[in-house]
Amino acid sequence: MKNKHITIILILTIFLITLTITIFNLNKIYINKIKPINIKINTYSKLKEKNKELNEKILKENNKYNENKKTLAKYLIEREKLEKIIYEKNDKADGKIIYLTFDDGPSIYTDEILNILDKYDVKATFFVTCSDNLDYYAKKYIEKGHTLGLHSCTHKYGQIYSSEENYFNDLNMLSNIVENSTGYKSKYVRFPGGSSNTVSRFNRGIMTTLSKKLYEYGYKYYDWNIDSNDAGGADSNQIYSNVIGALEYSNRDTSIVLMHDTKVETKNALEKIIIDALNMGYTFGNINDYTKEIHHYINN
Numbered sequence: 001m002k003n004k005h006i007t008i009i010l011i012l013t014i015f016l017i018t019l020t021i022t023i024f025n026l027n028k029i030y031i032n033k034i035k036p037i038n039i040k041i042n043t044y045s046k047l048k049e050k051n052k053e054l055n056e057k058i059l060k061e062n063n064k065y066n067e068n069k070k071t072l073a074k075y076l077i078e079r080e081k082l083e084k085i086i087y088e089k090n091d092k093a094d095g096k097i098i099y100l101t102f103d104d105g106p107s108i109y110t111d112e113i114l115n116i117l118d119k120y121d122v123k124a125t126f127f128v129t130c131s132d133n134l135d136y137y138a139k140k141y142i143e144k145g146h147t148l149g150l151h152s153c154t155h156k157y158g159q160i161y162s163s164e165e166n167y168f169n170d171l172n173m174l175s176n177i178v179e180n181s182t183g184y185k186s187k188y189v190r191f192p193g194g195s196s197n198t199v200s201r202f203n204r205g206i207m208t209t210l211s212k213k214l215y216e217y218g219y220k221y222y223d224w225n226i227d228s229n230d231a232g233g234a235d236s237n238q239i240y241s242n243v244i245g246a247l248e249y250s251n252r253d254t255s256i257v258l259m260h261d262t263k264v265e266t267k268n269a270l271e272k273i274i275i276d277a278l279n280m281g282y283t284f285g286n287i288n289d290y291t292k293e294i295h296h297y298i299n300n
Contacts, residue, residue, distance in 0.1 A: 096253060096255075096280075096282050096283065097253065097254055097255070097283050097284070098256075098257060098277055098282045098283070098284055098285070099124075099254070099255065099256045099257065099285050099286065099287055099291065100122070100125070100257050100259060100270075100273075100284065101124065101125045101126075101127060101190070101222070101256060101258060101259065101287070102124060102125070102127070102259050102261035103190060103258065103262075104127075104129055104155065104260045104261070105128060105129070105260070105261035105262055106133055106134060106136075106137035107131070107261055107262040109261055109262065109264055109266075110137060112267050113261050113266075114144060114146075117270075117274075118144065120271075120274050120275075120278070122274055122284040123144075123145050123146055123147070123284060123285065123286035124146050124147070124284070124286055125146065125148075125149055125188070125286045125287040126141050126147070126148060127150065127188075128141075128148065128151055128174070128178070129152055129153060129154075129155050130154065130173065130174055134177055134178070135177070135181040138177075138178050138181045138182050138184075139181060142182055142184060145286070147188060147286040147287045147288065148178060148182070148186050149186055149188035149190060149222070149287065150174050150175055150178070150186050150188065150189050150219075151189075151190050151192060152170055152174065152192045153171070154170055155192050157197075157200065161199070161200035161203055161206050162202075162203055163203070163206075164210065164213060167206075168217070171189070187219050188219070188220055188221075188287050189219045189220065189221040190222055190223070191207070191211075194224070195211055195223055195295060195296050196223065196297055196298060197299070198299055198300065201300050203300075205300060207298050207299070207300040208298055211295075220289075220293060221293070221295070222256060222293060222294055222295075223295050223296040224257060224258035224294060225256055225294050226242070226243055226246040226247070226250075226258065227242065227258045228242050228243050229242050230259055230260050230263040230265055231258075231260055235265050236266075236268035237269070239269040239273075240269040240273055243257055243273050244273060244280075247280060254291070254292040255282075256287075
């Protein structure tokens with residue numbers, strides 16, 4: 001009887017030891033393997049839910065963006081109709097129109113220039129380059145009723161004027177950015193340096209070729225007949241004098257002014273130029289299909 005009890009106790013002891021070891025091992029497995037997997041599963045579930053929320057937000061933003069592009073496209077169509085009506089009725093003050101054109105932007109001065117233009121309800125033309133904030137300003141120019149023109153993506157003379165292919169690769173790169181941002185395909189171009197530039201002479205005849213090819217591809221190009229000389233280092237007083245002086249002593253019915261919204265001096269001179277030009281009886285316009293094309297003599 002006594003041996004039987006001892007045997008039972010031994011069996012129970014072994015069982016308890018085995019059970020303890022088994023529980024310990026199972027707990028170890030749970031902590032080292034199962035628990036991390038559960039944590040990963042929970043984390044994945046949360047990330048999946050977060051990803052779903054983000055995708056819904058992205059979808060809403062894309063829909064909003066596409067709606068804005070449609071609205072902008074409708075606005076541009078309506079604006080072109082109005083431009084045609086104005087042209088056909090010849091609704092011009094004394095037949096004297098001044099087109100303010102700004103090259104090389106957008107820049108840190110663009111917002112201030114836009115605010116000055118807004119103050120006097122003046123519309124202008126911006127020949128843009130591929131800056132980091134072009135997407136933002138491309139929309140802003142159009143929303144404010146200005147004309148968005150194409151200047152050059154890189155503005156590197158040695159590159160863009162090295163061949164017809166390189167020029168149009170550069171121009172198309174800029175055009176695509178503008179179109180993708182706004183839904184608007186600009187057809188107004190200004191050559192870097194103007195069509196009369198001499199910096200392209202390293203490639204004989206390139207400007208003659210490009211000026212013809214632009215029309216084949218549906219573009220129009222615009223030079224200028226008043227140079228503010230802001231790119232030449234003129235200060236704000238000189239810029240003002242260059243523009244207003246040219247208007248005072250000219251009988252042109254169309255004046256296209258070259259300026260750069262990358263120049264603080266231009267920004268500082270702009271308001272005074274607008275005020276005096278208005279007092280002289282000028283109407284401000286932005287380039288459209290009916291604007292007289294001002295071309296320089298092509299030197300290459």
